[in-house]
Amino acid sequence: MLHPEANVPPLRLNEVLGGLVHPAIDLAAGACVLDVGREVGNWTQELAASYPQQHLVRVEMGTPAVSAGRQRKEWAEVTSTWVPDVLQLEDRFAPASFDVISVHFCAAEVLLQHFPVLMHALLHLCKEQGHLVWLETDLPITCDDAYERLAWLLIGAMRARGDRVACLCVPQVGIGAWMECWLHDAGWKIIDTICSRATISAGVPLHDLFVQQVQHFAPHLYSFLLGMQVATPQVLDDLFAQVQQEMRHKDFFGFCPLSRFVCMKPPLWQSRRWWGKG
Numbered sequence: 001m002l003h004p005e006a007n008v009p010p011l012r013l014n015e016v017l018g019g020l021v022h023p024a025i026d027l028a029a030g031a032c033v034l035d036v037g038r039e040v041g042n043w044t045q046e047l048a049a050s051y052p053q054q055h056l057v058r059v060e061m062g063t064p065a066v067s068a069g070r071q072r073k074e075w076a077e078v079t080s081t082w083v084p085d086v087l088q089l090e091d092r093f094a095p096a097s098f099d100v101i102s103v104h105f106c107a108a109e110v111l112l113q114h115f116p117v118l119m120h121a122l123l124h125l126c127k128e129q130g131h132l133v134w135l136e137t138d139l140p141i142t143c144d145d146a147y148e149r150l151a152w153l154l155i156g157a158m159r160a161r162g163d164r165v166a167c168l169c170v171p172q173v174g175i176g177a178w179m180e181c182w183l184h185d186a187g188w189k190i191i192d193t194i195c196s197r198a199t200i201s202a203g204v205p206l207h208d209l210f211v212q213q214v215q216h217f218a219p220h221l222y223s224f225l226l227g228m229q230v231a232t233p234q235v236l237d238d239l240f241a242q243v244q245q246e247m248r249h250k251d252f253f254g255f256c257p258l259s260r261f262v263c264m265k266p267p268l269w270q271s272r273r274w275w276g277k278g
Helices: 043-050 086-092 112-125 145-161 174-186 205-227 233-246 272-276
Strands: 032-037 055-061 078-083 098-104 126-137 189-199 254-264
Touching: 032 043, 043 055, 055 086, 078 086, 086 112, 098 112, 112 126, 112 174, 126 174, 145 205, 145 233, 174 189, 174 254, 189 205, 205 233, 205 254
Parallel strands: 032 055, 032 098, 055 078, 098 126
Antiparallel strands: 126 254, 189 254
């Protein structure tokens, strides 16, 4: 585990997580890879460049930044599509279509009570003995008073939206515990779990990424909080301005709790569903 107080050299996000591809996954020539979630850390671009012989399908959620027929130029070898609801993936692809499925940073787009449905859907889309790699982060923990107030407003708004699971406000538990439960219940075989704390303190490369992500999501977050009526426009204006100021301070300190699960789809004879039909 990477502790923020440890003297760890600055690393890119993929390196913090132990590399671009987990050692248990063999990306043989012609493998079909499904990449779902927010594009953070240039994972898709690096994978396409490192394994050009693969068929890589990129699914963007939320705002259609990458939509069908409008790919980014540097992703010429990537088939891109956009879905307004990640739960519609089974309508877009045939069963057992993918050798590897990568899912990352979906918590902002998927109601937490819908994750069990998503994990079952991905099991159907994966080939037997194929792999799922799932990465999520809890809300960053920082020394920034304004950011912490903003985080609690977000938690309140998510509750008001209908999220039944309040794990995001309990760092000691975190979303990782729920991920393990959802994967197990769906029938995935977990072969590795990586939990780390990626430092986002001032002076390290991930701090710049953190600032960029806050700036990118700030307008969407502002609209969401305003729409859920958890604060007035004046309160939000002052709070967002203070967050921008404090996270650029030279003494800013924080880290992101990260959870990554590497799973395999068991052969049919090992499936708990198959035994249940006996």
